Amino acid sequence: MNLNNAVSAIHNTFRPLTDAWQSFTDRFPLHLAEEQFLPHPVPNTSDGVAELFLLPPRTDSADGLSFDVDCLLAQAYARMTSYPHVVRFTVNSDMSPNGRLPLLAAADGRLLAGKDVIDEIQSKSQHSEDTEELPFIALADLDLRVAFLHHFLLVPANSNHITSPWYDAHYASPISWILFYLEQRKARRWVEARKLDTEYIASTRSALASISTYITSRTPSSAPSLFDATLFAYLHHLLSTTAPDTHISKVVAGAGDVVTSIVSDPPSSG
Amino acid sequence: MGDKDSHPSAEDINREITNLILESRPRPFSVESVRVSGQVHTKPWVFSSAFGPFYSSKTLGGVLSASQTVHDRLARLGIFSEVDIGLDASPTGGDAVDVVLRVKERPRLFIKTGTEIGTSDGSLTTSVNVRNVFGGAETIHGSAVYGMETDAALSSATSARDASFASSASTAFTLVAAKPLWANPDHVVEVGVGKSDKSQLRYSSFVETETGLTANYKTLFPLGTAEVGYSSQWRHVHNLSSNASMSIRSSAGHTLKSALHATLSHDVRDDPVLPTSGHAARVTAEVAHPSLGGDVVGAKVDGELSLGRKLGHGFSVQAGLRAGLLVPLAGYTTRVNDRWFLGGPTTVRGFRHHGIGPKDGEDALGGDAFWAAGVSLFTPVPWLGEGPIKGHLFANVGGLGILKDGPTAPALLDLVSNPSASAGAGIAVRFSIARLELNYCLPLAMRRGDDARVGWQLGLGVQFL
Known part of the structure; x- marks a missing residue:
């Protein structure tokens, strides 16, 4: 008799005992009660439409539009394309899979962040992406972002008047001061890696001129596009705030065609 | 047999001393002075604030009880490795005694470091204890851990977007300063x-x-x-x-x-x-x-x-x-x-x-x-x-x-x-x-x-x- 046979014999000898024990333990737990708490569904909306989580609006504004460029882009684009959604304002960026808002809890329960939010909205839009717009979107993402960050975070008069109160309103002190400082530092590094401090006004003017040329030359379309939403996201707050330092605001306001294009069809909050 | 009777055992001596002390406990006694030796960094007020029980003692029993109280209080401060209290005859004579307190201070500084290394993580730990910082039994304890963890690219928790070896560092520290009020633990x-x-x-x-x-x-x-x-x-x-x-x-x-x-x-x-x-x-x-x-x-x-x-x-x-x-x-x-x-x-x-x-x-x-x-x-x-x-x-x-x-x-x-x-x-x-x-x-x-x-x-x- 080899070892396997011996093990098998022992196993068979004790099988009735182990089976009896197994059938005994299978009875546990003897009592099973219902859950004490049921979590909210995702998305947590009465009609099952998507939830779009965004950073809150400016403290000096009642327009219901997020103060963050990326959040406002998603908000504007979703509104422009009539994407069914409900807006939730929160400062909880950590809830997002990539640690940044916007976050979209899609109707099918998926959690989307970053570019995936725009892709999701675009996929439900009846208008396809216009490849001609892509270079101008990229231009805005560089030059107009630099202008935005400079205006609201790096120009002390403006950041103390507009942006710092936003942090104070949404975080307890001194966390608000620390987070505001960290955001300023991040913005400064991002800007300094791309532009010289002295050239950002000139590059903003140049970018707006290019965009203006494109707007006047493009084929008129009844449907707003991602480009329109992008332009709105960058320029809305620059044009609508009453800031102590108005260097950038004046440059933007001087680009008449561009301003007209975003003022003609502003997205309302929702 | 005669030798045994003339040389009492140690047990007999102890018993006799104990009996003598017990019998003498009610005897009027007072502490004339307290002499402290062995202190280096400890401030004199740390001792004087503990000596109250000595001066309020009126009997030998009271003095012995006060010795125990003072010993406990000083030992629990955690700054002495040895605390010995003895009684000595007072130069003034009579029912007065001098208390002789001998202490040995523990080292003021203690530092410990350690390193732990695993397959995908490592950490460096440092711990510092400073005793009797200002001579008033104050202590400062600090510890810090610097850790580094590397997530393998094949880990299921790692998303495809981050499919490379990602390292994350973390730092934890505590710094606690403690002071017994009036040198009382x-x-x-x-x-x-x-x-x-x-x-x-x-x-x-x-x-x-x-x-x-x-x-x-x-x-x-x-x-x-x-x-x-x-x-x-x-x-x-x-x-x-x-x-x-x-x-x-x-x-x-x-x-x-x-x-x-x-x-x-x-x-x-x-x-x-x-x-x-x-x-x-x-x-x-x-x-x-x-x-x-x-x-x-x-x-x-x-x-x-x-x-x-x-x-x-x-x-x-x-x-x-x-x-x-x-x-x-x-x-x-x-x-x-x-x-x-x-x-x-x-x-x-x-x-x-x-x-x-x-x-x-x-x-x-x-x-x-x-x-x-x-x-x-x-x-x-x-x-x-x-x-x-x-x-x-x-x-x-x-x-x-x-x-x-x-x-x-x-x-x-x-x-x-x-x-x-x-x-x-x-x-x-x-x-x-x-x-x-x-x-x-x-x-x-x-x-x-x-x-x-x-x-x-x-x-x-x-x-x-």
Whole structure:
């Protein structure tokens, strides 16, 4: 008799005992009660439409539009394309899979962040992406972002008047001061890696001129596009705030065609 | 025989001295002066503040009792390795004596460093203790850990986007300064700052970083010890797992919790690790409010009771009860890092760690209210006698829940009337600083979503239910 046979014999000898024990333990737990708490569904909306989580609006504004460029882009684009959604304002960026808002809890329960939010909205839009717009979107993402960050975070008069109160309103002190400082530092590094401090006004003017040329030359379309939403996201707050330092605001306001294009069809909050 | 009679044994001498002292205890006596030797850094007032009992003593018994009191007080300061008190004849003669106090100060500085290296992580630990900093028995304790962890690219937790080896560094530190008031170890003020990372990734898919400060006053009260204090903690829930539930995501972000807290403790057990007699009780209350700084508003109270009884022949029984209630105020919604968790070998056995209570997917959400009770019978093990290994039979029961509408009677009644319960048997081993248990557990009752299983469970801890 080899070892396997011996093990098998022992196993068979004790099988009735182990089976009896197994059938005994299978009875546990003897009592099973219902859950004490049921979590909210995702998305947590009465009609099952998507939830779009965004950073809150400016403290000096009642327009219901997020103060963050990326959040406002998603908000504007979703509104422009009539994407069914409900807006939730929160400062909880950590809830997002990539640690940044916007976050979209899609109707099918998926959690989307970053570019995936725009892709999701675009996929439900009846208008396809216009490849001609892509270079101008990229231009805005560089030059107009630099202008935005400079205006609201790096120009002390403006950041103390507009942006710092936003942090104070949404975080307890001194966390608000620390987070505001960290955001300023991040913005400064991002800007300094791309532009010289002295050239950002000139590059903003140049970018707006290019965009203006494109707007006047493009084929008129009844449907707003991602480009329109992008332009709105960058320029809305620059044009609508009453800031102590108005260097950038004046440059933007001087680009008449561009301003007209975003003022003609502003997205309302929702 | 004659030699034996003329040379009394050491026992006889001791007995005779003891009798002499006992007979002389009522004899009028006074302390003329106290001489201190051996102090280097310690300020003279540390000693003089302890000498009160000497000068109020009127008899020899009083002087001896005062010697014991002074010895205890100085030894408990933790700054002396040796404290010897002797009595010497006073030059003035009569019933006066001089007290001679000899001390040896412990080293003022103690530094310890260590390194731990694993397959994918490593850490550097440094610990510094400074005793008797300003000569008034002040202590400063600091420790810091710098850790580095590398996630392998093939880890299931790593998303495709980050499919490279990703390293993350973390730093944790504590710095605590303590000072006994009036050099009295029964009245201690502590101030501390610290930063720590608490990973709950395994049970709740998040990491919490806490940075903050605390200030505490510890003292004795007739039944035990009391502690009151203030703490302010910047809490950051972040680094969520890719599959973290929405309930956990909603609790993420920054909060600042500032609270006043008080703890009363009473412990007369014969052994805190594996008690066989005596009892212990603790109650802690905490109030957090924005007026103290921060954005967390609520009141929290929790307590525990433990009883031990010897049954004879090596048998003993231990019973325990724990409960807690968190009441959010002013519309505040409790977050996962405010709540309690329940389940595991040191609380309700037979359930996994954090295995009882509300869940969202795989994430334990904790609860605003909990209760847990247990009874354990410890038995001698044949052939092992009164050794540290005991047989163990237990029954545990408890409940944990989120109170969406606050602590209403129906919600609390539901927690009590639908408990999770288990029973089982195994062995308990008492080590010098911890207890190890290996039990075969049978979950008797549970709620849907609870994480329990029939089988063996290993537990290591100090405070078991």
